[in-house]
Amino acid sequence: MNFHEDTFEGGWKEFKGYAQAAWGKLTDDDLEMAKGGVHVLEGMLQKEYGMTVEKARDEIDALIERYDNMAYDGEWKEIKGKIQEAWGDLTDDEVEKTAGRKSKLAGVLQKRLGHNRSKAWQEVNKFVEKNF
Structure with a gap:
């Protein structure tokens, strides 16, 4: 299991809120389907936002980085x-x-x-x- 899948499985409900804020075109139903994995979410971002695979991966990486981080500078x-x-x-x-x-x-x-x-x-x- 890779980092993204572990994060999806461990904190999907909270992460889903981050995803909804970041990608407003994705519906609740879309995001429930994306719970199936990173590749599903990548495909949705490509379809809804016209992103390349690389851009979709970069966006997902950045969002997971923010979601997964408890420590901000100095904390x-x-x-x-x-x-x-x-x-x-x-x-x-x-x-x-x-x-x-x-x-x-x-x-x-x-x-x-x-x-x-x-x-x-x-x-x-x-x-x-x-x-x-």
Whole structure:
């Protein structure tokens, strides 16, 4: 599973809101179909906006980058503290590896705590909702 598919699966409901704001021509039904994968969304952007495949990929990459990032300039230190507060048994190295990314934090939780992907994303989304 690649980064995009992991992000789609883990936080689709929230990501869908970002996608609706970015690409207003896409309907709710379109975006529900796009839940099937990045390639589906690429095709929709090509069709609705006349984008090339490369442009569609760049747009998706940029949107996922914004969606996945918990840390903005100057906030990483504060976010690391909140992560360590929420999951006190994570090491400094494990927290540092997340680099402020929700997808990476979900991966660390999966590995360290033995959660399945769905449970890890639920915890991450709950953490983000509570703290941001």
